[in-house]
Amino acid sequence: MIFNTLGVSPALRERLIAIRRDLHQHPELAFAETRTRDVLERELLRLSPVRIDRVATTGLIARIAGKDPHAPVVALRGDIDALPIREATGLPFASHIDGAMHACGHDVHAAWTLGAATLLREQPAEGDVLIVMQPGEEIGEGARAVLQSGLLDDVQAIFGAHVDRRFVVGQVVAQAGPLAASTDVFDIVLIGKGAHGARPHESADPVVCMASVISALQTIVARRVNPAAPAVVTVGMITAGSAPNIIPEQVELRGTLRATDEVTRALLQDELRQICTHIAAAHRVTARVTFSGGVPPVVNGVHAAAWAAEAAAHVLGADAVVRLGYTNMAGEDFAFYQERIPGCFLRVGARNADEEVIAAHSPRFDVAEDAIAVGAAVLAECARRASSSLNAGAR
Numbered sequence: 001m002i003f004n005t006l007g008v009s010p011a012l013r014e015r016l017i018a019i020r021r022d023l024h025q026h027p028e029l030a031f032a033e034t035r036t037r038d039v040l041e042r043e044l045l046r047l048s049p050v051r052i053d054r055v056a057t058t059g060l061i062a063r064i065a066g067k068d069p070h071a072p073v074v075a076l077r078g079d080i081d082a083l084p085i086r087e088a089t090g091l092p093f094a095s096h097i098d099g100a101m102h103a104c105g106h107d108v109h110a111a112w113t114l115g116a117a118t119l120l121r122e123q124p125a126e127g128d129v130l131i132v133m134q135p136g137e138e139i140g141e142g143a144r145a146v147l148q149s150g151l152l153d154d155v156q157a158i159f160g161a162h163v164d165r166r167f168v169v170g171q172v173v174a175q176a177g178p179l180a181a182s183t184d185v186f187d188i189v190l191i192g193k194g195a196h197g198a199r200p201h202e203s204a205d206p207v208v209c210m211a212s213v214i215s216a217l218q219t220i221v222a223r224r225v226n227p228a229a230p231a232v233v234t235v236g237m238i239t240a241g242s243a244p245n246i247i248p249e250q251v252e253l254r255g256t257l258r259a260t261d262e263v264t265r266a267l268l269q270d271e272l273r274q275i276c277t278h279i280a281a282a283h284r285v286t287a288r289v290t291f292s293g294g295v296p297p298v299v300n301g302v303h304a305a306a307w308a309a310e311a312a313a314h315v316l317g318a319d320a321v322v323r324l325g326y327t328n329m330a331g332e333d334f335a336f337y338q339e340r341i342p343g344c345f346l347r348v349g350a351r352n353a354d355e356e357v358i359a360a361h362s363p364r365f366d367v368a369e370d371a372i373a374v375g376a377a378v379l380a381e382c383a384r385r386a387s388s389s390l391n392a393g394a395r
């Protein structure tokens, strides 16, 4: 097995797989990861002496000592929460919890982050490394909660990674620039005047207005956004009406906006508001528009991405580092760390060559478990390289 060359002993590899399977069997949703937290805390305590702080309700930060207590501090982040999905993999270690599943690989992320901590205990970085076990990624709130602890205030570089079944085990994406999109939720309420369905002239019909609004929203990406910048406007929910012969008082539309830079992100919001306000006025309807729950785009820094690419090449060979191709338009709350700390988010191949690509968030999602050792070794090496470079710069 080529992965025995990663500095990950067979014993550690087996232990990380066992922990991953245990977490997989007992998935916990955002901010309810108490058992998960306890398992990870117990495992991190085996690396003693290690300082562990509980943060963000169900999260942990462990401090792995470096060689030089005055050297810059870097952080590795693994997310630990599951999704409200009923598992359909048929795996022997499938979820024991009905309606909850690790369908995004965060069980693997927890395991490889623990593995990185173990490797950094064996072969320390220059400075201390904070191991962040983060809850609540799937609802986009965990990273902010961790940052509020203040424990990352002196961190000078941060790394995290996601399993990716579009790539085979041994391939790693570590590149500068945008990697994932912003995710803003919009909520549009169109308030008109209800009437009998047979007397539309007595109404201000929000349903007809809604139809125009939905069509016009499609012109934002087609006619307002620079075609070179990726963007998405999707209406995913419509709530309207109570009977076939009643024109309702109001309707509601909800959806998501995606962009990979802040200029496009602001433009999407502004254009959406303009379209709603003016089309509503043309229909004698009032539009109320609100935005919520957004994470910023993940944009990898040049230095952090270079350290990550060097780390992956060092661990796996130069051929292992591959380009993402198209930017991923899903969101990732790692972006909140990157607003404050230079960092790189990696994607780690998680499919065996003979397997099909199964999308994350599918009830059939699974991960090739050799990815765990790869993630552990690459993340540990990211920390060492960033730490050495920052320390050299600080002198």
Ligand code: NI
Residues within 6 Å of the ligand: 104, 105, 106, 162
């Ligand atoms: Ni995920």
